[in-house]
Amino acid sequence: MKKISLKRKAWIRRHQRLAELSSLLEKRKRKERRRGTGSKLVTIEREGERHQIIAKVSHEVPRNFDIEANYEETAKFISEFRRKLDKSLLLRLAGQRVRARIGSAYYDLVPINHISLATALMFAAEYDRALVKIPEWNLATFDAHKWNPGVRSVLDQIGFMELLRIQKPTNSILLPGKMQITPFSHAEGIGNEEAAKLLMMVANLLGLRIESIDDAVQVLGPVRLFDAIIEATENTRLHAYENVTPEHANLVVKRWWMTGAVDQSEGRLTVVIYDRGATIPATLPRSAHWGRIKRGLEWFFGGEGESRPENDAVSLDLAMSRGKSSTGLENRGKGLKVLRRVVDECSKGRLLVMSRRGKYVYESGKKRVYSQLPVSLEGTLIQWELWRPEWRSMT
Amino acid sequence: MGAVATGVEEHDMSDVVINIAKDFTKSPGGRYMKDGSFSGELFREKFLVPKIRDAITQSNHVIIELDGTFGYASSFLDEAFGGLVREGYFDQKTLSKNLSFRATEPHVKYYKLLAEQFLSEATENSSVRERA
Numbered sequence: 001m002k003k004i005s006l007k008r009k010a011w012i013r014r015h016q017r018l019a020e021l022s023s024l025l026e027k028r029k030r031k032e033r034r035r036g037t038g039s040k041l042v043t044i045e046r047e048g049e050r051h052q053i054i055a056k057v058s059h060e061v062p063r064n065f066d067i068e069a070n071y072e073e074t075a076k077f078i079s080e081f082r083r084k085l086d087k088s089l090l091l092r093l094a095g096q097r098v099r100a101r102i103g104s105a106y107y108d109l110v111p112i113n114h115i116s117l118a119t120a121l122m123f124a125a126e127y128d129r130a131l132v133k134i135p136e137w138n139l140a141t142f143d144a145h146k147w148n149p150g151v152r153s154v155l156d157q158i159g160f161m162e163l164l165r166i167q168k169p170t171n172s173i174l175l176p177g178k179m180q181i182t183p184f185s186h187a188e189g190i191g192n193e194e195a196a197k198l199l200m201m202v203a204n205l206l207g208l209r210i211e212s213i214d215d216a217v218q219v220l221g222p223v224r225l226f227d228a229i230i231e232a233t234e235n236t237r238l239h240a241y242e243n244v245t246p247e248h249a250n251l252v253v254k255r256w257w258m259t260g261a262v263d264q265s266e267g268r269l270t271v272v273i274y275d276r277g278a279t280i281p282a283t284l285p286r287s288a289h290w291g292r293i294k295r296g297l298e299w300f301f302g303g304e305g306e307s308r309p310e311n312d313a314v315s316l317d318l319a320m321s322r323g324k325s326s327t328g329l330e331n332r333g334k335g336l337k338v339l340r341r342v343v344d345e346c347s348k349g350r351l352l353v354m355s356r357r358g359k360y361v362y363e364s365g366k367k368r369v370y371s372q373l374p375v376s377l378e379g380t381l382i383q384w385e386l387w388r389p390e391w392r393s394m395t
Numbered sequence: 396m397g398a399v400a401t402g403v404e405e406h407d408m409s410d411v412v413i414n415i416a417k418d419f420t421k422s423p424g425g426r427y428m429k430d431g432s433f434s435g436e437l438f439r440e441k442f443l444v445p446k447i448r449d450a451i452t453q454s455n456h457v458i459i460e461l462d463g464t465f466g467y468a469s470s471f472l473d474e475a476f477g478g479l480v481r482e483g484y485f486d487q488k489t490l491s492k493n494l495s496f497r498a499t500e501p502h503v504k505y506y507k508l509l510a511e512q513f514l515s516e517a518t519e520n521s522s523v524r525e526r527a
Contacts (some may be wrong), residue, residue: 189424189431196422196465213421217465222502226422226466234425234470335469345502 042106045166046140055142057108059084065123065151066116067381068352072374078122079378081107085130086251092134093250110146117181117261118272118383120158124184125257125274127163132253139164158259159183179270180205184259191233191258191273195226198260202269205262206391223345223386224338225271229258231338232273232382239286240277240380252276267392268385276379279356280336281307281315293318309376312358317370320353320360339382348387355380411450412497416463418442426470435474443475444484451485451493461498461506472510477517490514 004012039056062077064070115123131137141164144152155161158181182201185194196213199220203210210216220226233256241254256275262268284293284307296318298305307315320336336353340362343349351362354377361369415423419442420433427436450457459476461467479485479494494514498507 187431190434190468191431192420192422192424192468193432199465214463217416217421217463221465221500224466224502226464227468230425230466230468230471234430234468237425237430338469 044140067119129253157181179261181261186255186257195229202260236275239283272383281312309357313370313372316358316360346386350385352383411455414460423471426474435471438475473513477513480517
């Protein structure tokens with residue numbers, strides 16, 4: 001038998017070790033591929049129960065989750081989130097089982113530093129829509145115990161956790177000096193009853209002594225917020241979802257969503273209404289006031305005066321500023337000017353309207369501002385921020 | 396004065412007061428019944444028209460009190476009051492003689508003006524319903 005030299009033995013041992021290492025690396029790679037890059041152990045909460053699973057973060061949520069202050073990133077995220085939810089909804093509606101697997105992707109809300117009230121409402125509306133379509137869908141939160149306390153407080157108060165059937169809303173995590181938020185409401189019809197409930201709730205949050213509905217009427221009636229909420233929800237009811245195509249019918253819930261909040265440190269009342277409908281600029285050609293708006297667009301842009309996304313800021317401004325019509329029948333159109341009047345009834349106020357690619361801001365003591373948004377909102381968002389001295393004195 | 400139906404306050408011998416907040420709702424809705432609760436159409440059809448008819452038969456004057464609600468959408472006021480003429484229930488002359496509005500709170504006076512405007516500008520049109 002041929003004697004193996006020491007040098008040869010060392011060479012063999014080295015290659016055996018390399019082969020073992022290579023095999024180990026290959027095994028690890030296969031495991032990584034199965035789990036996905038960035039997989040980690042997370043705690044999920046679903047229907048009141050907690051479990052630990054390995055999952056993959058594949059969707060970045062904006063750290064500043066604010067549809068006004070960080071518009072483009074937030075709007076793009078909401079849009080992408082909606083597409084993914086639509087895809088999942090269609091699969092489930094078609095009867096296919098979409099089961100969460102080890103390594104499946106999730107939206108990590110832990111990095112969010114700030115979420116605005118309007119964004120929280122929009123985010124909750126997406127989940128609400130999904131649950132209307134598939135009520136038995138067991139949605140879950142991931143690492144909710146690690147969420148930023150301010151973000152958790154907003155989502156909990158607005159009713160997000162209750163929506164996911166994780167817990168009832170609680171006042172225990174209200175942060176001192178921060179917003180107190182009413183759970184979101186929604187309806188398909190005109191929101192008169194929801195508006196009355198909201199006004200009762202915010203009156204209580206403002207620290208006003210509300211013992212009966214008459215007290216709330218007396219305190220908040222003069223603000224004319226009720227009329228404005230009716231106007232906004234009536235627009236949604238009549239126009240937002242009137243042309244839903246058959247291929248989208250499965251994905252559309254013909255609702256509006258609303259929430260309110262009070263910041264006791266400032267004596268500020270905020271009300272937000274959101275719908276995912278056809279948007280104000282897109283429905284203007286069907287309104288009774290289109291003739292006047294069309295002439296305005298012709299004057300501004302020349303040409304035929306069409307309602308195109310690139311004209312949305314001007315369209316929105318024209319829609320917001322048009323006056324009352326002279327006959328009862330013509331008054332069946334939109335009375336968006338009512339939305340502005342609320343601001344005029346307060347010592348300080350701000351109205352924000354974002355619809356498709358138009359943004360309109362009307363603020364006390366300032367000239368109105370309208371601008372083009374870089375990407376479409378894919379819906380309409382209306383927000384009032386209102387201050388009155390008597391609210392502050394009672395906080 | 397004859398018997399007054401429940402929900403309508405007897406004011407004096409010639410006035411019948413209908414207080415929307417007490418007799419109908421504190422949170423009026425929009426224009427049509429199909430679009431939600433407490434609409435202007437519902438108020439007109441199920442409440443206003445019968446009460447006004449009764450009052451006119453008994454030679455009474457009808458006063459609509461607007462105070463006490465959270466507010467009104469213009470569509471509610473237009474359908475409730477403008478609709479009285481548009482839908483052919485009463486003519487302008489009858490209503491101007493037998494119907495008026497009352498608002499005491501400063502912010503409610505705006506709704507009074509609006510209701511009066513809708514009523515005065517309404518004209519009977521082709522979609523007149525047959526009178527009962």
